[in-house]
Amino acid sequence: MIEANHVGWKVGGARILEDVSLTVGAGELLGIIGPNGAGKSSLVNILSGVIRPSSGRITLQDRDVTRASATRRARLGLSRSFQTSALFDGLSAGENVRLAIQASGPAPFSPFRRAGAASGARTEDLLERVRMPGRATTLARDLSHGDRRKLELAMALASEPKALLLDEPMAGVSAEDVDGLAEIIGEVRDSGVAVAMVEHHMHVVLGLADRVAVLHHGQLLATGSPSEVTRDELVQQAYLGEAL
Structure with missing residues (x-):
């Protein structure tokens, strides 16, 4: 449903994202994690059309939308939420x-x-x-x-939507509300929607995600099942700390 191929983004001389490739299938939830400043929200903005990549290609249901506006992508079945409330x-x-x-x-x-x-x-x-x-x-x-x-x-x-991008949907949410939101998001995924979710609550990501992508310094450090990613030594060193 969503595919990023060798995506990069530079601002002036600063490289924010470099050679990032990932996919999200129908009825799949991809968790996107990484330390602050890793480029997670920038990637969501590129996937949704808020910003245009410096290099690489974005496809939605095999349709090239790299240069398509956010409005055009929404018409093609892509929806998103933002890190801060927009009501x-x-x-x-x-x-x-x-x-x-x-x-x-x-x-x-x-x-x-x-x-x-x-x-x-x-x-x-x-x-x-x-x-x-x-x-x-x-x-x-x-x-x-x-x-x-x-x-x-x-x-x-x-x-x-056929594809949904969530940028830290649990940000600022009280502990008693987190599990309820996670349950709703899981139901959306189970209905056949492709979901890519940036989230810092690790128990939510590990409990919901079918696959996890780890960004570090703008690069894709690892992709795999939650168990594969948490066992990855590079991921532990860069983000998770001790093995989970």
Whole structure:
């Protein structure tokens, strides 16, 4: 579903990513880990079209999207979340989701288009999917941080994506909310969506991921199953410390 081939990115004379190649298949969750500054968020931005790589090629369902905009990639079935919350705080949870649904349709913000009953039912379905039933009228600003993350996930799923990029979905989430979010993300993967997730909670990555990619100084240090990666001596030295 998603493939990066020999991707590199330079800013001025600084090389942020170098020769990174990885794939994510339908119904697979790829965990992307590494120390701060390894290039994880930069890779997500390149995969989603927020920034363009200096070298290499990005494909989505075997279609070359290297030079395609983020909007074009979204239309082709790619969705993402961001490291920091990106909600309309003055709108309700339901209104945030309805905007995401409308944005994924034809003529999304035409003044002549009105949200119908189907949109309302879809909104409720998405909120239930992320364990937020009955919260449609709650203002986004009044939600707990964990529920804000769930709402962002509902918005990312509004377009019924085939591929989903998650940039630290557990960032700032309380310990009691982490497992619930992990369960939702696992269900998304199990529904057939290709998921690539940057995350620092190692127990989440090791518990959810089918494969793990480790970035270090902008390069791909290792890729493999969670057990293979945690046994890798280079990974232990660079990131994990003692063997897990």
